[in-house]
Amino acid sequence: MFTSNQLAKFSDLDTILYQYILANGDKVAYMRIRELAEVTHVSPTTILRFCKKLDCDGFSEFKTKLKLYLDKNQAERVHDSYETMTEFLERTLMTDYQSTISQIAQLVAQSEHVIFLGTGSSGILAEYGSRYFSSLKKFSLAVNDPFFPIHGKYLKKSTAIVLSVSGETPHIISQVHQLREKGASIVSITNRKTSTVAQLADYPLSYYVNTEFIDDANITTQLPVLYLIETLGKATYKELNKG
Template sequence: MFTHEMIASFNELELTLYNYISKNSDKVAYMRIRELADETHVSTATILRFCRKINCDGFSEFKVKLKMHLEETKRTVINSPQHSITEFFERTLTGDLEEKINDAAKLIAEAESVIFTGIGSSGILAEYGARYFSSMGKFSVYIKDPHYPIHAKFRYNSVTIVLSVSGENPFTVTQVNQLKQEGSKVISITNNKLSTIAKISEINLAYYVTEEWFQDSNVTTQVPVVYILESIARKMKNP
């Protein structure tokens, strides 16, 4: 609800308001302007100026937006594990995923090295993928810093495996584009084939599961990613 630009524009009194609201948002959503002024020891004029800085015409509009924000953050849409996995198999394995796994395994088998990249939970799985592929005899590295310099000898005759649920993370897009321009072939594993990362990849493996959120956190299942990674590695070892 509060952007970085908004917070940076607050003066000392407005920061006092911001800090109070952040800690007591459930309470503030039902307070009158005079009550909030008394609790925070600021004037009603300061509160109205604060509201205008966060693009609200007045305190009433601010409370409406605050209530909507609270409802949004409390929203929980989490399916059972069985539902998510069944959805993956029904939607994906009836398509051409197996053929793409074979193509990816062949491309990787012909490469000298594999570079894994991803951010957040995708980064954790990228690290797992690098370890799993190395265990299968293919030299692999995991790059978690999108600005980390990658030596030319690792980029030469390499394959980059990029993991991203949305396929739109700007840091990952920039890194993948750089690696692609430097000659590394790109294999992406995303939740759909229409994302930016999917479109700039030589091979995209999309798993199509419903995105799930708990408050502000993306908790979409990553089981399909593990399945795809292990399937590629095993196909690479036993074509």
Template structure:
């Protein structure tokens, strides 16, 4: 409901109104316009102008959208770790993941170095992967900046391991394109084998778990990624 552009357009009174609403959503959803005006010390005209800025015809429509937003958040169900890992084993380990991990391990074992990259939670696991592979004897680095300059000498006989839940992050796609043009082999670990990142990779390791969102955050389990990373590293060793 409140985008960056909309918030940036608020004046001082509207911003105070916004702050009050975000802290008291359940209360505001059942208030009359006069009650909200008294609570926030603004006029009803300011409230109506505020409603129009967030694409609501009036205060009644705004309250309907606010209630829908509250209901959606309450209905969010996050699976337990046991459910997530069971789903992964049932969907994935009955397929060709094992063969793909063998292929990935063979490709990596013949490489001089490994570059890990990812953004967000995938970036955190990419950093872990680089450390884990290095601990197992394969020199690896983690690069979190998609525009980081990689020396040409470093890219000789190199494998890049790309982590992405959706497989569609535009910055990561750009980075893969750069690495491919410079001769790197690409291994992607993603939840969707039909994604853009998967399609432009030499080897794709897809883990097929249900994507989960809480509000605007992707909270899809990363347990399968840990399993895949540690399995490949041990196969190399």
């Protein structure tokens, strides 16, 4: 509704209007211009100039945009994390997750190097994953810089565990290609098995939860990712201590 460029052009009177609208949007959407002028102690002309700065031809168009903005915000439903995790665990019990995790654990246990790869919130979880595995006696590193150079012969005997909600992040896809070219084995943890990253992986793990956004921020739950990291970490620890 309000962009940073528009906010930068606001005068002191515009800021007063802006703050009142933020706090009372549901009322303003049904006000007449004189009513808004009275409660904010500005002139109707000031309100019209304010509307122009928001690319509206007049107060009526501004109110229409405001109503659409309010309707959109009310329509956004944030899914309960408990419900999402319960659904994921129920699906996990009905699928062959454990068999795949056992195969991955054997691979990771035999690898000379383990690399967790991710950016954004997945990058934070990559750091958590590397620390968790290292605590379980399998030293690993995290790469959360999308421009981190990937070179070296040691990658041939390594396993990369790639974290990506969408599985379509260009920089991650590029790094996965580089890792494959160097001979690394790829394990992916993504939200969809049909994503590009999952298709490039030797062992794809997918969790299938609702993708959620608030404006442009991806708030898709990462609880299944934590579950898979910890389950895989403990399975690897058991492999390392066999016999």
